[in-house]
Amino acid sequence: MELNPWAVAGLVLVALVTYYLGHHSSRSATSTHDFLVARRTVRSRRNAAAISGEYLSAASFLGVAGIVLKDGADATWYPIGFTAGYLALMLFVAAPLRRSGAYTLPDFVEMRLGSLGLRRFATAFAVFIGILYMVPQLQGAGLTLGEIVPGAPAWAGAVVVTVLVGANVMFGGMRAITLVQAFQYWLKLFAIAVPTFVLCMVFFAGGGPAGMRSLGAPAPPVFPKDTTVSVKTNVTVKVNTETYFYAYGEIDDGPARGAAHWSPAVPHKVASGTTLKFAAGTPVPVVSDIPATNDTWLHPASGKITDLLQTYSLIFALFLGTMGLPHVLVRFYTNPDGRSARRTTVHVLLLLGLFYLFPTMLGALARMYVPQLLVTGDTDAAVLMLPSALLPGLPGQLLGAIVAAGAFAAFLSSSSGLLMSVAGVVFTDLLPGRIRDFRVATVLVALCPLALTFLVRTEDLSLSIGITFALAASTFSPLLLLGIWWRKLSWPGAMAGMIAGGGSVLAALIYDTVCGYTGTVPPWWTVQPALISVPAAFLVTYVVSRLTRSGRPELVNDIMLRLHAPDPLGLVQDRVVARFGQVDDKARTGRGRHRKA
Known part of the structure; x- marks a missing residue:
């Protein structure tokens, strides 16, 4: 790819606006209550936009289109599961x-549950999940910058x-990132919707390069024009x-210097x-x-039973992992009351x-217009490469700049929420509690995922985040559901369930990683373990409790009465108020209050 100056300008603009909004909002953050929960004054609409901005990560902006390009119909479970998880969150949590x-x-x-030991155990899992989720965001940022600025290092x-x-x-x-994340949701929606509409219009008008094969053709996709593919990692491919x-290089364990078959x-x-190098029509x-x-x-x-089990396992992970x-979850602590939290979830849906x-839709278009990504497996770049593939010249560059800006916003907003939640856990559990x-x-916390980015292999973003969802569904989901709705839950039962x-x-993640390095084909449950682990x-948890x-x-x-009593009864009260500052400190909350939405 050639350097796209418009995309570079878009990234710089997003970075500047993000910094400005965060800096502007941070001026009113004067207490730890501001830093942790934005004084619990974020209304439902703004909080819904902030949650959506935070939740639409690299897996959503780049990974969904990439996995649709690869897997087709099976990949639609990802966007369905990412959204449906909020239905369970709204109803139960x-x-x-x-x-x-x-x-x-x-x-x-x-x-x-009244157990300090269980709290520390939950802290370890919360930190691990947050850092594990943040690594793909940073990897996605490196991928985006590498596509926009050829030769830029991944780090x-x-x-x-x-x-x-x-x-x-x-x-x-929290006060600083709330406005930033709300803004970035609408930016991401604009950055994905406008190119999709334009590219679909070009497609239906018969535009784009000639020679491509429609999705209705049962045969493999073909290269619509003469195409050169540079392989960056060792891959194994098949042909039909x-x-x-x-x-030019090495194929099938031997040197290659020209024509091959x-x-x-x-x-x-x-x-x-x-x-x-492939000729058009190959x-x-x-x-x-x-x-x-x-x-x-x-x-x-x-019709293999393992394919069906893997699909159900994915549904388990996505539907229960969100909660x-x-x-x-930390964003729901910023709502004024329980009713507002539930209304926020409806808006998020x-x-x-x-x-x-x-x-x-972009994933389907990518299979026709950028099929070269199927050779390398680098399908997460589909959204970034598609505009210039359908619209050569300045129009494609402008659309590419919009997409790149949205992708960069995705990494920033998700990383902000992850860093905020993990830093808040470390702050309240491991440090004295001052600003x-x-x-x-x-x-x-920021240095940990950055270091892991250099060590961990870059995999498909949606697949790697799917493991994070499985881990969340297998640890905190049972604890929350049973803790909120079953009064007989005990802290040893909760700890035993999290361990199991x-x-x-x-264990599945470690085994799958070992198989990846040894070349062994891993069983289905190592890729999607939630059907067993949840x-x-x-x-x-039930038996031990x-x-x-x-x-x-x-x-x-x-x-239990406090958790389920209607809000007007006034039974809700913040924990450890003396440590985190008074909620109704009028002298300090007079400025910077969130606007009602």
């Missing part, structure tokens, strides 16, 4: 969680995002027909640094685990449902 008066997820755990985008996000969170906390091309009988290896080779033909791509997975993500229409301690926590569920996911977590009655809090009836 949002209002009681706000009525708890907690500041963080571990704080709620201690309030409900450059990660560093820029870390510095910007760290500055906003460090100096303004006899394929002739030129290769692949047959469909066996898979073929391509080494890192190899350049492949069927596209695809990475070995991708559907090779369009008729396979358009239909759900084969266990610390950076999602509408905003997310609207957004996810667009990356799905300067919050800033120290922010720096420490979280341990299952981590029921195991619920079952262990039944056996450990002494681990139930003495005032459980009072706690």
Whole structure:
């Protein structure tokens, strides 16, 4: 790709606006109550936009289109699950969680079960989930910058995002990032909707390069024009027909310096640094685990029982994982009351449902116009490359700039929420609790995912985040659902359930990683373990709670009344008010109050 100056300008503009909004909002952050929960004054509409901006991460903006390009019909479960998770959150968790008066997820755990040890255990999982989720955001930032500025190192985008996000969170906390995230949702919606409308109009008008094969053709997609593919990592590909091309580098464990030929009988290896040249009309080779033909791509997975189990496991992870993500839950602590929290969730459902229409359509267009991504498996770049593929010249560059700006906003908003939630947990549980301690926590937490970005392999963004959802669904989801709706839950039962569920996911993740390095084909449950880990977590929690009655809090009836009593009764009160500042301190809340929405 060539340098797109408009895209560079778009990234700079997004960075400047993000910093300005964060700096402007941070001037009214004067207490730890501001930093942690924005004084619980964020109304439902603004909070819904902020939650949507935070939630629409790299997996949503780039990953959904990329996985639709790869997997077709099976990939539609991702946008469905990402959205449907908020339905469960609205029905079962949002209002009681706000009525708890907690500041963080571990704080709620201690309030409900009265165990400091369980709180510390929950802290460890909350920090781990937050950091694990933040790594793909930084990797996505590196991918975006590399597509816009050819030759830019992968770490450059990660560093820029870390510095910007760290500055906003460090100096303004929740109050600073609320306005930033609300603005970035509408920016992302504009950045994905406008290019989708324009590209669809070009497609239906018969524009774009000639020679491409429609999705209705059962054969493999073809290159619409002469195409050069640079392979950056070792890949194994397969072809559906006899394929002739030129290769320079190493293929099939041997040197290649010109004309080459692949047959469909066996898979073929391509080494890192190899350049492949295909003539227009050549069927596209695809990475070995991708559907090779369009008729396979358009239909759900084969009738194998393992494919069905993996699909149900994905549904489990996405539907229940949302309510266990610390950076999602922390935003509901900022609502004035439980009713406002539930209304916020309704608005979020509408905003997310609207957004996810667009990356799905872009993924389908990408299979026709940028099929070269199927050769390398680098399908997360589909949204970034599609505008210039359909509209060469200045129009394509302008659309590409809009998309790049939206992608950069996605990394900034999600990273802001993740950094805020994890820094808040570290601040309240591991440090004394002063404002300067919050800033120290922010720096420490920001450095961890940045370091991991250099160590962890870049995988498909949606797939890697899917593991994070599985971990959240297997640890905090059972604890929240049973803690809110079952009075007989005990702290040993909750801890045993988190160990069983979280341990299952981590074991699957480790085994899958080992298989990736050894070349072994991993079983389905290592990729999507939630179908096993979530029921195991619920079952262990229930059984152990039944056996450990002494681990139930003495005032459980009072706690349950506080969680479920209507807001007008006035039973809600913040925890540890003396530590975090008085809520009704008029002298300090007079300026910078969130506007009612």
